[in-house]
Amino acid sequence: MIPKTLKLAVMASRRALKAVLIDLSGTLHIEDAAVPGAQEALARLRQAPVTVKFVTNTTKECKRTLFERLRRLNFDLQEQEIFTSLTAARNLLEQRAVRPLLLVEDSALEDFTGLETSDPNAVVIGLAPDHFNYQTLNKAFRLILDGAPLIAIHKARYYKRKDGLALGPGPFVTGLEYATDTQATVVGKPEKAFFLEALRDLNCSPEEAVMIGDDARDDVGGAQNAGMLGILVKTGKYRPGDEGKINPPPHLMCDSFPEAVNHILENLLGSK
Numbered sequence: 001m002i003p004k005t006l007k008l009a010v011m012a013s014r015r016a017l018k019a020v021l022i023d024l025s026g027t028l029h030i031e032d033a034a035v036p037g038a039q040e041a042l043a044r045l046r047q048a049p050v051t052v053k054f055v056t057n058t059t060k061e062c063k064r065t066l067f068e069r070l071r072r073l074n075f076d077l078q079e080q081e082i083f084t085s086l087t088a089a090r091n092l093l094e095q096r097a098v099r100p101l102l103l104v105e106d107s108a109l110e111d112f113t114g115l116e117t118s119d120p121n122a123v124v125i126g127l128a129p130d131h132f133n134y135q136t137l138n139k140a141f142r143l144i145l146d147g148a149p150l151i152a153i154h155k156a157r158y159y160k161r162k163d164g165l166a167l168g169p170g171p172f173v174t175g176l177e178y179a180t181d182t183q184a185t186v187v188g189k190p191e192k193a194f195f196l197e198a199l200r201d202l203n204c205s206p207e208e209a210v211m212i213g214d215d216a217r218d219d220v221g222g223a224q225n226a227g228m229l230g231i232l233v234k235t236g237k238y239r240p241g242d243e244g245k246i247n248p249p250p251h252l253m254c255d256s257f258p259e260a261v262n263h264i265l266e267n268l269l270g271s272k
Contacts, residue, residue: 017050017268018204021195021223023213024056024066024082026236027257031162034073035235041258043076048269054082055198055211057154057188057218059126059169062110063087083198085153085188086111089124091197092151092187098122101140103131103172104153125176125184126153127169137172144180154188156218160237189215190222210251210268212260214238221246229268231260 022028028038045052054077058066063086067079086104090112093100101120102112105128123140144150156168173184188194199209206227213219213230214237220230224246232243232250235257243249254260 016208017210017264018208019051019053019199019202019210020045020264021053021055021198021209021211021228022257023211023215023219024054024070025058026160026214026238027212027219027233028054028075029070029073030160030236032069032073033162034075035257037256037258039074039076041261044265045261046076048265050264050269051202051204052077052081053198053202055084055189055195056082057085057156059084059086059108059128059153059188060105061107064110065107084111085194086126088187088194088197089126089151089153090115092185093122093124096122096149098149100124100151101143101148102126103128103136103140105130120148122149122151123176124151124153125169125173127159129166132172137176140176141179144176144182150176150180150182150184152184152186152188154218155184155186156215158237160214165237189218190225192222192226195223195226195228210264212257216242216246216250220250224248224251231263233257233260 028035063082063084067082070077086108093115099116099120100122102124104126108126123143152173155170155173157170158165158168177184210229210231211219211223214233214235216232220232223230229251231252231254233254233256243253252263
């Protein structure tokens with residue numbers, strides 16, 4: 001049996017790269033500050049014969065607000081190039097035809113406009129610091145006990161803010177799972193379905209794509225489990241030793257997004 005690490009090395013040497021998926025928070029920016037050199041690196045990547053798509057677990061704001069933030073930071077991107085876990089969650093809610101109790105920030109509610117939310121029969125959790133209080137979580141707890149499905153937009157343990165690391169939705173999802181003796185359906189990274197859905201309109205197989213992100217488990221581990229290559233950057237939430245928390249380890253580790261772009265242009269495409 002060929003080890004996964006060897007398989008990734010062989011794939012990297014013979015694949016024809018068609019797409020680059022890029023994480024946002026922690027990889028291109030941290031709140032309202034861009035990672036140094038990220039805008040110029042993205043511009044250089046766009047000159048290569050690959051399709052670029054931005055994939056994010058960010059749930060604290062709707063896609064439109066996130067897009068506007070990135071445009072203010074002078075990133076060259078279009079709103080339709082952003083695929084979020086909020087989008088994936090909405091798709092699932094529509095497929096299941098349920099009425100969600102939405103534990104998300106008010107700024108993210110726009111992405112759920114039009115969904116029926118009265119008399120909820122499902123619980124959806126994203127990043128919602130202002131709503132993670134006892135009363136609201138207890139309401140969610142009772143709904144789940146009565147049979148409502150628990151849907152986690154993602155289960156990140158923590159994320160990077162400008163004032164330091166902060167709890168993500170994962171601990172709260174896990175708490176509800178524990179209390180209700182149930183398992184959440186997770187729709188964002190690192191789920192394989194999330195990465196495959198992100199690639200669906202790119203006419204690209206996972207073996208023809210690479211993912212760049214700052215989260216070893218959710219970005220890199222998830223992408224590699226879906227068949228892609230993963231590049232881990234040491235910005236954002238990265239902490240020394242994160243690369244040892246996934247198997248196989250990252251295809252590559254880079255100090256930042258610009259270095260990752262350099263590697264792609266010089267080694268995966270054969271040109272600068």
